[in-house]
Amino acid sequence: MKKGIKYLLIAVCFVLLAYNSVYVKKLSDMKKTEEKAFDAYAYAKDFLYKKVPAGKDKALDLSQLLADLKNNPRQAFSNSHAQNNGDIRFFMVKGKGQITRIDDSNTYLSLPGSSAQIALATEYIIGNAARDGSGIISVDEFTTTMDMNTVSEELNKLIRAEVLPPFEAKAKQGDIVDFTGCIELNQARSLPDTIEVIPLILEVK
Amino acid sequence: MSISKYRSTLTKFQSSIALFLLCLALSLLSDKFLTVDNGWNVLRQISVNICISVGMTLVVLTAGIDLSVGSMLALSGAIAAGLLKFGIELPDNDLYIGFTILGTIVTGILTGSALGFFNGWVITKFKVPPFVATLAMLTIARGLTMLWTKGYPISSLGNEFGYIGTGWFLGIPVLVWIAAIIIAASIILTNKTSLGRYIYAIGGNENASRLSGININKVKIIVYTIAGALAAVGGIMVTSRLDSAQPNAGMSYELDSIAAVVIGGTSLSGGRGTIMGTVLGAIIIGVLNNGLVLLDVSPFWQQVVKGFVILLAVIIDKVNSKAE
Numbered sequence: 001m002k003k004g005i006k007y008l009l010i011a012v013c014f015v016l017l018a019y020n021s022v023y024v025k026k027l028s029d030m031k032k033t034e035e036k037a038f039d040a041y042a043y044a045k046d047f048l049y050k051k052v053p054a055g056k057d058k059a060l061d062l063s064q065l066l067a068d069l070k071n072n073p074r075q076a077f078s079n080s081h082a083q084n085n086g087d088i089r090f091f092m093v094k095g096k097g098q099i100t101r102i103d104d105s106n107t108y109l110s111l112p113g114s115s116a117q118i119a120l121a122t123e124y125i126i127g128n129a130a131r132d133g134s135g136i137i138s139v140d141e142f143t144t145t146m147d148m149n150t151v152s153e154e155l156n157k158l159i160r161a162e163v164l165p166p167f168e169a170k171a172k173q174g175d176i177v178d179f180t181g182c183i184e185l186n187q188a189r190s191l192p193d194t195i196e197v198i199p200l201i202l203e204v205k
Numbered sequence: 206m207s208i209s210k211y212r213s214t215l216t217k218f219q220s221s222i223a224l225f226l227l228c229l230a231l232s233l234l235s236d237k238f239l240t241v242d243n244g245w246n247v248l249r250q251i252s253v254n255i256c257i258s259v260g261m262t263l264v265v266l267t268a269g270i271d272l273s274v275g276s277m278l279a280l281s282g283a284i285a286a287g288l289l290k291f292g293i294e295l296p297d298n299d300l301y302i303g304f305t306i307l308g309t310i311v312t313g314i315l316t317g318s319a320l321g322f323f324n325g326w327v328i329t330k331f332k333v334p335p336f337v338a339t340l341a342m343l344t345i346a347r348g349l350t351m352l353w354t355k356g357y358p359i360s361s362l363g364n365e366f367g368y369i370g371t372g373w374f375l376g377i378p379v380l381v382w383i384a385a386i387i388i389a390a391s392i393i394l395t396n397k398t399s400l401g402r403y404i405y406a407i408g409g410n411e412n413a414s415r416l417s418g419i420n421i422n423k424v425k426i427i428v429y430t431i432a433g434a435l436a437a438v439g440g441i442m443v444t445s446r447l448d449s450a451q452p453n454a455g456m457s458y459e460l461d462s463i464a465a466v467v468i469g470g471t472s473l474s475g476g477r478g479t480i481m482g483t484v485l486g487a488i489i490i491g492v493l494n495n496g497l498v499l500l501d502v503s504p505f506w507q508q509v510v511k512g513f514v515i516l517l518a519v520i521i522d523k524v525n526s527k528a529e
Contacts, residue, residue: 017307020307021304021307021308021311022303022305022308023302023303023305024300024303025300026299026300026301027294027296027301030301126357146364149360149361149448
């Protein structure tokens with residue numbers, strides 16, 4: 001009898017737990033609701049294919065920026081962007097460089113007039129550089145910070161899925177690459193030897 | 206006071222004395238150390254390590270070791286985050302199974318428990334040394350995490366889930382509450398239950414325990430399952446705090462937890478140690494990490510310092526064991 005009550009109580013707890021743990025909906029209804037909600041994918045696509053090309057001229061010349069960062073970092077960082085006042089800052093940059101090496105994670109470029117090694121990221125497209133580098137996207141545009149974070153995710157996905165594959169199929173050592181992208185730098189630290197660029201627009205000449 | 210009594214008192218309070226001296230030194234070296242904000246910051250940081258280290262203590266008390274806690278933490282956190290964010294879609298049936306926050310927490314903990322159970326089962330059934338079995342699990346769970354996340358973080362989990370890692374309850378961070386509950390429960394487990402006594406007995410002398418009728422395999426499986434479940438709790442705490450499940454989360458956490466256990470006075474050969482000792486060990490590791498950051502010590506040197514502290518703790522343990 002006691003055992004029976006024990007098992008009954010366990011079963012009741014299990015049912016209560018399961019009832020409060022999962023919910024079931026029609027998938028088609030879910031998709032409809034998602035469509036009505038903030039469409040981060042569409043936002044990211046609009047940003048990448050309309051706003052970035054339109055604002056390309058405002059991107060800083062990477063060779064010049066690297067020189068400025070060496071000579072007058074305070075002044076150079078005044079042209080950076082970020083969603084907060086921390087030491088991590090982002091820049092939208094452009095340049096034209098020659099491919100010196102290609103590995104699984106990056107395509108390395110040399111820039112005329114600069115000794116720095118440029119690494120175009122081709123594997124790890126993560127973080128907020130692509131979203132925040134241009135300074136075009138402001139936190140005020142979003143209802144929740146979650147929406148804003150989702151834009152970063154979608155943008156990084158788009159770069160991986162649509163910007164990189166045609167570039168990787170074409171690029172080979174010695175080619176000249178015209179690029180626009182974003183970099184992330186810590187203003188409390190010295191300039192790294194290799195500057196990693198998250199690409200937004202890539203063109204192999 | 207006789208020398209042996211003096212030595213015994215010193216041994217009993219060695220972790221507390223070490224912590225006091227460490228805090229004294231850091232408060233003299235950095236004016237930011239002894240501040241309320243920094244105190245909460247340290248407590249929040251060590252909460253995760255405390256959860257893992259409590260599980261590790263139980264394992265070490267049975268003369269075992271669990272090298273897979275970091276990977277189990279990552280996989281449990283990733284599964285919880287993935288289910289919360291994406292749920293399960295069954296297009297053929299036009300069904301979407303969503304998970305509430307409670308559901309993701311339960312699933313995450315069940316994942317960790319299952320992995321821990323598997324560790325215990327392999328160790329007891331096939332007599333695989335715990336070091337090897339859990340080393341294998343370290344790789345398996347990390348690989349599964351990479352497969353589940355496809356190598357990318359699962360982010361933006363919502364403010365409600367974020368409350369676990371960043372929220373406050375009654376003026377104390379939620380993370381600290383969770384750690385406190387786990388400490389209390391494990392103290393009761395080790396001191397007031399027969400399972401606790403079996404754990405000490407097995408670590409003290411496994412053969413004698415077997416002859417006295419203790420089901421060694423059952424106890425060991427339970428201990429590794431608890432270690433897995435606590436690693437999963439740690440995984441949920443980390444994921445919530447970062448609002449993101451990182452595929453490389455928890456890397457080298459096993460070392461921090463072993464360090465906390467050893468510094469806390471638990472013998473690596475089993476049978477001797479306390480949960481409170483481990484908590485003190487975790488606090489020492491946390492304060493040391495925090496202090497080295499405040500003193501702007503390079504992360505590479507931080508590793509070296511931590512390594513020496515662990516070595517020192519093991520040597521002290523050996524010296525004490527010899528003296529006893």
